[in-house]
Amino acid sequence: xxMEPLSxxxxxxxxxxxxxxxxxxxLLLAKKAADVLGVKKDEVETAAASLCEQLEQRASGLTLLSxxxxxxxxxxxxxxxxxxxxxxxEMNESLTPASLETLAIITYAxxxxxxxxxxxxxxxxxxxxxxxxxRGLINREQDSQRANAxxxxxxxxxxxxxxxxxxxxxxxxNRLREVASKIKQPSVVEPVSEQSTSANAVAGS
Amino acid sequence: MFELRHDYYVGPMxxxxxxxxxxxxxxxxxxxxxxxxxxxxxVQQLGETATAELLSDFIxxxxxxxxxxxxxxxxxxxLTDEEExxxxxxxxxxxxxxxxxxxxxxxxxxxxxNRQLLVRPFLSGTKDASVFYPSAQITQQxxxxxxxxxxRVMADLAPETRTVAAGGMVTLQQKMAELTDRLKQQMSxxxxxxxxxEQKQEVIVLxxxxxHLLAGRLxxxxxxxxxxxxxxxxxxxxxxx
Numbered sequence: 001x002x003m004e005p006l007s008x009x010x011x012x013x014x015x016x017x018x019x020x021x022x023x024x025x026x027l028l029l030a031k032k033a034a035d036v037l038g039v040k041k042d043e044v045e046t047a048a049a050s051l052c053e054q055l056e057q058r059a060s061g062l063t064l065l066s067x068x069x070x071x072x073x074x075x076x077x078x079x080x081x082x083x084x085x086x087x088x089x090e091m092n093e094s095l096t097p098a099s100l101e102t103l104a105i106i107t108y109a110x111x112x113x114x115x116x117x118x119x120x121x122x123x124x125x126x127x128x129x130x131x132x133x134x135r136g137l138i139n140r141e142q143d144s145q146r147a148n149a150x151x152x153x154x155x156x157x158x159x160x161x162x163x164x165x166x167x168x169x170x171x172x173x174n175r176l177r178e179v180a181s182k183i184k185q186p187s188v189v190e191p192v193s194e195q196s197t198s199a200n201a202v203a204g205s
Numbered sequence: 206m207f208e209l210r211h212d213y214y215v216g217p218m219x220x221x222x223x224x225x226x227x228x229x230x231x232x233x234x235x236x237x238x239x240x241x242x243x244x245x246x247x248v249q250q251l252g253e254t255a256t257a258e259l260l261s262d263f264i265x266x267x268x269x270x271x272x273x274x275x276x277x278x279x280x281x282x283x284l285t286d287e288e289e290x291x292x293x294x295x296x297x298x299x300x301x302x303x304x305x306x307x308x309x310x311x312x313x314x315x316x317x318x319n320r321q322l323l324v325r326p327f328l329s330g331t332k333d334a335s336v337f338y339p340s341a342q343i344t345q346q347x348x349x350x351x352x353x354x355x356x357r358v359m360a361d362l363a364p365e366t367r368t369v370a371a372g373g374m375v376t377l378q379q380k381m382a383e384l385t386d387r388l389k390q391q392m393s394x395x396x397x398x399x400x401x402x403e404q405k406q407e408v409i410v411l412x413x414x415x416x417h418l419l420a421g422r423l424x425x426x427x428x429x430x431x432x433x434x435x436x437x438x439x440x441x442x443x444x445x446x
Contacts, residue, residue: 025325065322077320084319095316098216100309101302108308120301123216123262162312163320171311179304 013039013047014054021051021064021073027156029070052165065165067156077163102128103158106138107170109180110153113143116183117152137161214259217266218302220247225299232299234292238277241270269295380407380414384437388424393438 052064065072137158143149230236418424
């Protein structure tokens with residue numbers, strides 16, 4: 001990827017951002033990084049993109065995780081095995097089929113409500129969703145559209161556990177994202193099959 | 206407890222997809238009709254073990270399949286708009302479900318691939334997790350002010366304390382000693398049931414003292430009527446000592 005050569009100032013901003021992320025360790029909001037570095041948020045975003053590319057170019061053992069407006073300096077997935085032996089970190093406990101499909105829905109359709117998850121799975125998913133939230137694999141927030149409702153999205157921990165640095169790197173992301181976008185309006189379901197010619201496709205109660 | 210098992214149950218969409226895929230069929234109305242009998246057989250068998258909640262989820266799907274099947278058997282059957290849309294909805298959901306089911310399998314591969322991106326703990330470079338880093342606003346004055354304010358707030362919240370009325374506090378020991386003296390001199394005295402508010406505390410202590418004397422077998426009590434006067438007299442054994 002040929003990017004324009006960086007000016008000295010930009011270069012130092014990239015370096016400063018890298019240093020900041022290194023020391024900080026945790027997921028850092030672009031806004032917060034901007035405050036610390038004394039620049040605008042979009043400058044941080046540009047610097048982050050440059051940092052990511054620089055790491056790529058010199059085949060660094062690190063890469064930049066980018067999730068939900070935050071950044072984090074992380075190791076590359078190919079080193080996970082090597083580092084496991086050093087860290088003796090517990091292997092991720094396996095996931096049940098129910099939690100996997102729920103996780104898939106949340107990951108690709110985020111932000112998604114429990115009603116939407118239940119709609120696709122045909123069963124009450126409250127237990128599964130709660131278990132996933134307890135394991136820190138999904139984030140839960142209040143739905144700004146509806147009172148007393150929550151919406152769910154994948155957590156940065158989940159993305160890291162799957163070995164990718166951003167959700168877009170997940171398999172078949174764009175197509176599944178498109179598929180998932182149709183769940184949003186279960187009341188105006190578009191006919192998918194060739195046979196369904198009926199004009200009024202309205203989901204049942 | 207029971208909910209834990211919920212996670213392992215096969216849901217209605219999953220079962221329906223299994224039935225269609227076992228026969229290597231596409232998801233279509235005709236093929237859904239073809240697996241209806243199998244699905245209903247499964248629901249019947251499920252009825253013996255599953256919870257009412259899970260069963261009802263299955264029955265919703267089974268009912269829709271039956272509509273599809275009926276239409277298949279009786280082509281002339283006219284379906285209402287609602288039935289028609291429910292059929293489309295079922296097909297549509299099953300297709301969506303298949304997509305995410307497959308995506309879940311992919312996620313599982315990635316999950317099991319042990320390719321996690323690892324991170325440094327928050328501020329691990331600072332050696333110690335706890336860093337003393339007071340904000341610039343923290344000064345001797347501001348801390349003092351905050352503490353005073355806190356005390357003021359607490360003073361408002363504290364429950365009212367009542368000062369003991371003039372005459373001072375009566376301790377149990379005092380009262381016991383007093384009673385023992387009285388018993389020695391008078392052999393008996395009475396306690397009246399009715400007391401004024403001011404006397405209340407004293408009567409409580411008095412009563413406790415009497416109980417203590419009773420426990421120590423230093424006194425005997427008798428009460429003629431209910432709520433009547435209580436006569437306290439020196440115990441016979443106590444006198445002989």
